Amino acid sequence: MTRREPLNREKVLDAALALAAEEGLKGLSMRKLAKTLGVEAMALYNHVQNKTDILDGIAERVYSRIERADPASPWPERVRVTVLNIYRVLAEHPVVPMALATDEANPNSLQALLPIDDLVGALYEAGFEGDGIRETLGALNSLVFGSLLLTTVGFTTVRRGEAEQEQMDPYLRRVDPAVLPHFSRALPSLAAADPERDFARALDLLISGLVAAAASGRGTA
Numbered sequence: 001m002t003r004r005e006p007l008n009r010e011k012v013l014d015a016a017l018a019l020a021a022e023e024g025l026k027g028l029s030m031r032k033l034a035k036t037l038g039v040e041a042m043a044l045y046n047h048v049q050n051k052t053d054i055l056d057g058i059a060e061r062v063y064s065r066i067e068r069a070d071p072a073s074p075w076p077e078r079v080r081v082t083v084l085n086i087y088r089v090l091a092e093h094p095v096v097p098m099a100l101a102t103d104e105a106n107p108n109s110l111q112a113l114l115p116i117d118d119l120v121g122a123l124y125e126a127g128f129e130g131d132g133i134r135e136t137l138g139a140l141n142s143l144v145f146g147s148l149l150l151t152t153v154g155f156t157t158v159r160r161g162e163a164e165q166e167q168m169d170p171y172l173r174r175v176d177p178a179v180l181p182h183f184s185r186a187l188p189s190l191a192a193a194d195p196e197r198d199f200a201r202a203l204d205l206l207i208s209g210l211v212a213a214a215a216s217g218r219g220t221a
Contacts, residue, residue, distance in 0.1 A: 007039060009047040013057045020058065020095040025104060028054070028095075055105035062096045064111040065089050068118055075122040076207050079140070082118050087144050087199055097148040126214040136210060143199070143206060151195040 005011075015036050020028040030051065034041040048054050066089045069081035090097045099105035119140065120133060128136055177184035 007037065007043060007047060009057065012037065012044060012047045013054065013061055016054045017058045017061070017093065017095070021093065025055075025095060025099055025102070052104070055099045056107045058093075059096050059100060059105045059107040060109045060112045062089060062093050063107060063109075063115065066115050068114065069122075071118075075125045076211055078122040079119060079210070080203060080207055082115055082122070083140055083144060083203055084200060086115055087147065087203075088196070090144070090148055091151070091196070094148065094151075097145055101145055101149060123210075126210065127217065128214065132213075132218070136213075139206060143202060147195065147199045147202070151193075 012033070016028060016033055019033055019036055023032070028051065030041045030044055033054070034044055037044075048057065066082075067085050069078040069085070071078070073081070096105070116137075119137060123133055123136055175184055175187065
């Protein structure tokens, strides 16, 4: 008989991340996770407290993979690299931004907070203070999570296979150019979405606005 390797927190979290990726947040349960690992559900409680602890742990492990920007680079570049790296890592694990957006996870480990600290540091260097920091950080977070949630469940979701296309085609045919001329005109562009490319362009536009705001002193309120 093959001897099973001892269970630990890292193995539990890895299995939980894989299960959540396959079945979504609602499909992640202690019972299903235990079955995946081949143990009794009670054995999990030696390594995790509950589902919230699991989701926090998953988020922390994903955040730990975010590559940090060169601290010697100019502040706009640090913002761009940090935010783009956050987006890329979270895009690989869409269950994590979903858990964060729905407040089912709220990681507060050092690894989870380092990218945010890097962003805030770059914004302070740019001259943002007080309300300006909160508003600017909120705009960056909104871009990241809004883009991720849209590409997960919205119009720009990457369609896989003929079944998804068949579901989309009737909707597109119902759009009457005589009634919705502007939306109809935009449909070809919407159908040609490239999530990361579109995100990077939106981020560049936002950073251009931040540079202008910093130069004018509008971020010091």
